[in-house]
Amino acid sequence: MTPAQHKPDRPIAALLVPDILALLEEAPGDLAAETEEMHPADLANVVEAMPPGRVGEFLRALPPNRAAQVIEYLDDELRAEFLEHVTTEQAAEIISEMTPDDRADVLETLEEKTADDILSDLPDQARQETERLLQFEPDTAGGLMTTELVSVEQSVTVEEALAQVRAAARSGLRESMHAIYVVDTDGKLVGVMSLRELVAAPEGASVADIMHTEIVSVPTSADRKEVAKVTSEYDLVAIPVVDGFGRIVGIVTVDDVIDAIVEEQTEDVQRLGAVQPLDDPYFVSSFWDVARRRVGWLVILFVGEMFTGTAMRAYEDTLAKALVLTLFIPLIISSGGNSGSQSSSLITRALAVGDVEVKDVLRVLMRELGHGLVLGACLGAIGFVRALMWHSGPSVSAVVALSLVLVVLVGTVVGAMMPLLLKRLGFDPALASSPFVASAVDVSGLVIYFTVARQLLGLG
Amino acid sequence: MTPAQHKPDRPIAALLVPDILALLEEAPGDLAAETEEMHPADLANVVEAMPPGRVGEFLRALPPNRAAQVIEYLDDELRAEFLEHVTTEQAAEIISEMTPDDRADVLETLEEKTADDILSDLPDQARQETERLLQFEPDTAGGLMTTELVSVEQSVTVEEALAQVRAAARSGLRESMHAIYVVDTDGKLVGVMSLRELVAAPEGASVADIMHTEIVSVPTSADRKEVAKVTSEYDLVAIPVVDGFGRIVGIVTVDDVIDAIVEEQTEDVQRLGAVQPLDDPYFVSSFWDVARRRVGWLVILFVGEMFTGTAMRAYEDTLAKALVLTLFIPLIISSGGNSGSQSSSLITRALAVGDVEVKDVLRVLMRELGHGLVLGACLGAIGFVRALMWHSGPSVSAVVALSLVLVVLVGTVVGAMMPLLLKRLGFDPALASSPFVASAVDVSGLVIYFTVARQLLGLG
Numbered sequence: 072m073t074p075a076q077h078k079p080d081r082p083i084a085a086l087l088v089p090d091i092l093a094l095l096e097e098a099p100g101d102l103a104a105e106t107e108e109m110h111p112a113d114l115a116n117v118v119e120a121m122p123p124g125r126v127g128e129f130l131r132a133l134p135p136n137r138a139a140q141v142i143e144y145l146d147d148e149l150r151a152e153f154l155e156h157v158t159t160e161q162a163a164e165i166i167s168e169m170t171p172d173d174r175a176d177v178l179e180t181l182e183e184k185t186a187d188d189i190l191s192d193l194p195d196q197a198r199q200e201t202e203r204l205l206q207f208e209p210d211t212a213g214g215l216m217t218t219e220l221v222s223v224e225q226s227v228t229v230e231e232a233l234a235q236v237r238a239a240a241r242s243g244l245r246e247s248m249h250a251i252y253v254v255d256t257d258g259k260l261v262g263v264m265s266l267r268e269l270v271a272a273p274e275g276a277s278v279a280d281i282m283h284t285e286i287v288s289v290p291t292s293a294d295r296k297e298v299a300k301v302t303s304e305y306d307l308v309a310i311p312v313v314d315g316f317g318r319i320v321g322i323v324t325v326d327d328v329i330d331a332i333v334e335e336q337t338e339d340v341q342r343l344g345a346v347q348p349l350d351d352p353y354f355v356s357s358f359w360d361v362a363r364r365r366v367g368w369l370v371i372l373f374v375g376e377m378f379t380g381t382a383m384r385a386y387e388d389t390l391a392k393a394l395v396l397t398l399f400i401p402l403i404i405s406s407g408g409n410s411g412s413q414s415s416s417l418i419t420r421a422l423a424v425g426d427v428e429v430k431d432v433l434r435v436l437m438r439e440l441g442h443g444l445v446l447g448a449c450l451g452a453i454g455f456v457r458a459l460m461w462h463s464g465p466s467v468s469a470v471v472a473l474s475l476v477l478v479v480l481v482g483t484v485v486g487a488m489m490p491l492l493l494k495r496l497g498f499d500p501a502l503a504s505s506p507f508v509a510s511a512v513d514v515s516g517l518v519i520y521f522t523v524a525r526q527l528l529g530l531g
Numbered sequence: 532m533t534p535a536q537h538k539p540d541r542p543i544a545a546l547l548v549p550d551i552l553a554l555l556e557e558a559p560g561d562l563a564a565e566t567e568e569m570h571p572a573d574l575a576n577v578v579e580a581m582p583p584g585r586v587g588e589f590l591r592a593l594p595p596n597r598a599a600q601v602i603e604y605l606d607d608e609l610r611a612e613f614l615e616h617v618t619t620e621q622a623a624e625i626i627s628e629m630t631p632d633d634r635a636d637v638l639e640t641l642e643e644k645t646a647d648d649i650l651s652d653l654p655d656q657a658r659q660e661t662e663r664l665l666q667f668e669p670d671t672a673g674g675l676m677t678t679e680l681v682s683v684e685q686s687v688t689v690e691e692a693l694a695q696v697r698a699a700a701r702s703g704l705r706e707s708m709h710a711i712y713v714v715d716t717d718g719k720l721v722g723v724m725s726l727r728e729l730v731a732a733p734e735g736a737s738v739a740d741i742m743h744t745e746i747v748s749v750p751t752s753a754d755r756k757e758v759a760k761v762t763s764e765y766d767l768v769a770i771p772v773v774d775g776f777g778r779i780v781g782i783v784t785v786d787d788v789i790d791a792i793v794e795e796q797t798e799d800v801q802r803l804g805a806v807q808p809l810d811d812p813y814f815v816s817s818f819w820d821v822a823r824r825r826v827g828w829l830v831i832l833f834v835g836e837m838f839t840g841t842a843m844r845a846y847e848d849t850l851a852k853a854l855v856l857t858l859f860i861p862l863i864i865s866s867g868g869n870s871g872s873q874s875s876s877l878i879t880r881a882l883a884v885g886d887v888e889v890k891d892v893l894r895v896l897m898r899e900l901g902h903g904l905v906l907g908a909c910l911g912a913i914g915f916v917r918a919l920m921w922h923s924g925p926s927v928s929a930v931v932a933l934s935l936v937l938v939v940l941v942g943t944v945v946g947a948m949m950p951l952l953l954k955r956l957g958f959d960p961a962l963a964s965s966p967f968v969a970s971a972v973d974v975s976g977l978v979i980y981f982t983v984a985r986q987l988l989g990l991g
Contacts (some may be wrong), residue, residue, distance in 0.1 A: 108744055108745050109745060110745045110747060110765060111664065112764050112765050112766075113745075126873070131723035167948075186746075193740070203612060214708070217689050233730075234731065236727075237730055237731055240727045240730055241712065241731045242730035249768070266726050266727065266730070267700045267726065268700070270693075270696065270697055270700055270726070270730070271697055271701045284568055285568050285569060285570040285573075287570060299579070302789070303786070303789045303790070303793065304572050305570060305572045306572075306786035307786075308709070308768045308785055308786075315609075325768055325785045325789070326763070326766035326767075326768075328789070329762070329785070329788070329792065330763070330764045332789065332792060333763065333792070333884060334791070336792075336796045337880050337884060339800070340799070340800065340803065340876050340880045341876055341877065343800065343803055343804075343876055344803075344872050344873050344875065344876025344877065345869060345872065345873055346873045346876060346877060349877075352881065352884070353877060353878070353881035353886045353887050354733060354887065354891070354894065354898075355886075358898065358901060358902070361877075361902065362905050362906065365870075365873050365902065365906060366906055366909055368873075368903070369634055369866075369869055369870060369873065369906055369909070369910065370909065370910070370913065372865070372869050373862070373866055373869075373910050373913060373914075374913075376861060376862050376865045376866070377862060379861035379862055379865075379916060380858045380859060380861070380862055380917075380921065383857060383858045383861070384858060384921070387854070390854065390857060391854060391976055393873055394847070394850065394851060394854075397843060397850060397860070398843045398844060398847075400857070400860055400861065401836060401839035401840070401843075401860065401973055401977065402833070402836050402837060402840055402862055402863070404861055405833075405836045405839075405969065405970065405973060406829075406833055408868075408969070409805060409828075409829055409832050409833075409969075409970075410825075410829060412804050412805065413804050413805055413806045413825050413828075415804065416800050416801055416803060416804025416806060417801065417804065417806060417809075417813060417821075418813070419800070420797050420800045420801065421812065421813035424793060424797060424812070425816065426792035426812035426813045426815075427813050427814065431814070434814065438814075438818065441818060442818070442821065442825065445822045445826070446822065446825060446829055447825055449826050450828065450829065450830070450833050452615070453830065453834075457837060457840075461840065461844070468553075481627045484657065495731065504739075509865065509868070509869075509969075510865065510869075512863055513865060517861065
């Protein structure tokens with residue numbers, strides 16, 4: 072096998088499957104050596120492209136530490152299936168090769184009984200570390216962190232620190248050594264330095280001389296959004312996690328931060344589409360689970376939208392007198408909805424990345440009022456011409472044009488204010504999803520349209 | 532000043548402004564020492580909370596290397612303003628303290644004339660590095676990468692390599708040393724190892740013995756989505772960038788990858804809301820620029836939505852005979868739009884994270900047909916009861932119910948297929964934004980509704 076110079080996509084990984092299955096058949100003993108040069112993420116892609124029945128055989132043919140690496144990169148579903156079908160001893164052997172945070176993550180995806188059995192089969196130290204990590208909520212700094220880190224006391228010299236680091240590195244620490252943390256005699260985090268800085272330090276210096284004391288850390292309870300924000304704001308590759316006494320208890324590494332950012336974004340996009348966020352990837356989620364998560368919002372939106380019927384009943388006689396008005400109903404209410412969803416996505420995202428805060432409400436309002444007027448005027452002008460072309464006559468065309476200006480204005484302002492209001496009330500601004508704003512705006516659009524029609528056409 | 536134990540939010544940074552301004556007034560010479568313990572990202576927050584007129588004075592009171600760090604964390608707008616108002620020499624002095632990738636990024640935000648002046652005032656080596664980086668598109672691996680990296684030849688021993696690394700670290704390399712890259716005599720990338728592995732290696736070993744040859748790299752032309760995907764898939768903290776000959780020319784560090792992921796996501800959310808992505812944060816973008824980016828899509832959607840009027844004109848006589856049908860128009864078309872936007876956000880996101888691929892089209896279709904039927908049946912049942920309660924009579928109620936089932940089914944399928952189709956045609960699937968799907972679905976919703984009505988009510 073040649074080294075994976077670029078990431079083989081899943082289709083390419085699938086091409087390797089026949090070779091690997093043949094090898095497994097003919098010379099399983101050579102498998103480890105033949106695949107040694109492949110990145111574990113690539114091997115995981117190969118495993119995912121394999122017939123499910125051969126996965127166990129393949130993984131058992133690899134040495135446990137190698138199998139552990141591959142398993143860390145597997146889909147949750149496939150991983151759980153494999154671990155639930157080998158003996159508890161085999162599972163424990165593989166899991167004990169993982170870093171403590173991955174170990175806890177994997178156990179969380181298994182059935183509780185299986186996870187408990189495997190846990191009790193782990194070596195004592197690994198079991199204790201893992202149990203401690205399992206106590207934290209998965210979406211907090213405590214749940215994301217690993218306990219594998221290198222810390223030295225502030226009183227030691229650069230040479231002593233380097234010797235400790237070398238010893239830790241040789242003892243099989245598996246996480247990259249992103250930073251060396253400096254603690255006082257109580258274990259309190261007082262400084263940090265990179266391995267590079269330690270290596271480059273003049274001989275004879277003390278650790279306290281070269282460490283940085285401007286430490287950025289998060290408490291174990293910080294939620295993953297906060298961890299991601301701090302990591303991104305300070306350009307960190309690992310962020311220390313401290314307990315209530317300021318003692319360092321773990322680090323969250325940037326690969327887990329990226330995973331957290333991607334998951335958080337998936338949830339935001341699903342909320343924007345009015346779907347209660349899924350826990351699993353699209354095909355992995357069960358049909359009925361997805362249906363359940365969709366039907367809730369859809370029914371709420373449907374019930375909200377029923378008020379459009381109520382509004383129209385109130386104007387039934389206006390409609391009867393000028394049936395031509397019906398032709399423009401979908402056009403007018405959708406324009407309000409579209410401009411509303413533009414504003415709500417702009418503001419929801421600006422809140423998420425910190426460009427806008429709740430206290431900016433007035434500035435946002437002024438800006439969106441301006442945009443609403445400009446956009447409403449554009450659509451109103453086009454609508455006026457279109458209505459004339461449909462021979463609707465100048466008065467009906469004027470009703471359409473004026474309604475469009477007002478509806479777009481209302482849509483823009485409601486769409487922009489909704490996420491700010493939700494955030495102010497302590498809800499997730501992404502709940503101001505486009506269709507949600509659209510429903511609210513549809514009703515007001517109808518009321519505006521018929522009110523304008525009654526006034527300008529002298530009906531009602 | 533106490534060390535920043537946790538990230539001071541902007542409101543907290545604002546509290547420090549009076550103290551810092553007073554210090555600037557009374558003892559500007561002490562400013563550097565007094566703020567020495569603060570993280571540059573925190574100082575940047577303080578600068579952003581300062582009256583704009585004092586920013587220049589404050590930054591000039593800091594030593595150039597410190598000012599450079601703070602400036603790297605500033606908002607683009609504020610940074611450009613500051614750099615355009617100091618002398619070219621001062622700007623060049625500050626910019627030459629930055630890492631090459633940040634230097635190129637900063638110059639790209641300035642007016643071309645200013646950027647050129649500063650560039651020609653940089654020391655020779657810095658100018659050449661920066662000019663080379665400026666040649667790459669900002670959103671590619673070449674545009675994101677820094678040229679500061681440590682590479683050693685594969686023939687050297689561990690001791691020689693460590694000595695080279697120490698020398699590089701002491702010579703003022705500013706990026707963290709994420710990995711040591713191993714090259715052959717032509718500069719071709721052949722291996723990689725972490726600083727930890729080099730430090731932990733047995734004495735006398737050769738670099739070739741301990742390096743990993745399973746190298747993951749990207750070409751300079753790789754776009755930022757690809758860089759982010761590879762970094763996330765392989766859990767990297769830095770990814771090497773190679774030229775057409777496989778020679779390493781730079782690295783993209785994970786902090787820049789996170790920024791790229793966040794920006795890409797912002798664009799996706801804006802596209803989902805039918806806004807052409809903004810280049811700058813919400814308040815930084817000019818009013819007319821935002822209006823321009825909104826009006827385009829809004830007009831396209833408006834013109835698309837005009838077909839609802841065309842459709843309704845075709846059914847004008849049906850409407851005249853059963854005016855009660857108008858009451859349900861907004862309800863029916865919005866249900867199609869809402870279920871469509873659920874499907875399009877689910878599938879767009881699943882495509883973005885790689886859970887679904889274009890070749891899965893049949894599996895997606897089957898699943899969404901199922902969801903459409905289930906969701907349509909729920910809304911149809913509720914709609915039937917509601918129509919009866921409005922005394923619409925059993926036949927009109929049946930028309931409403933059957934139309935809802937069909938409209939939701941069509942919305943769900945169109946919403947799910949649109950992103951797959953767009954991707955297949957080489958467009959961005961996020962263009963299948965919710966309101967875009969909604970417009971397409973509105974027209975078909977009306978046609979379905981009136982066709983069902985004509986058949987069941989015997990009209991037309």
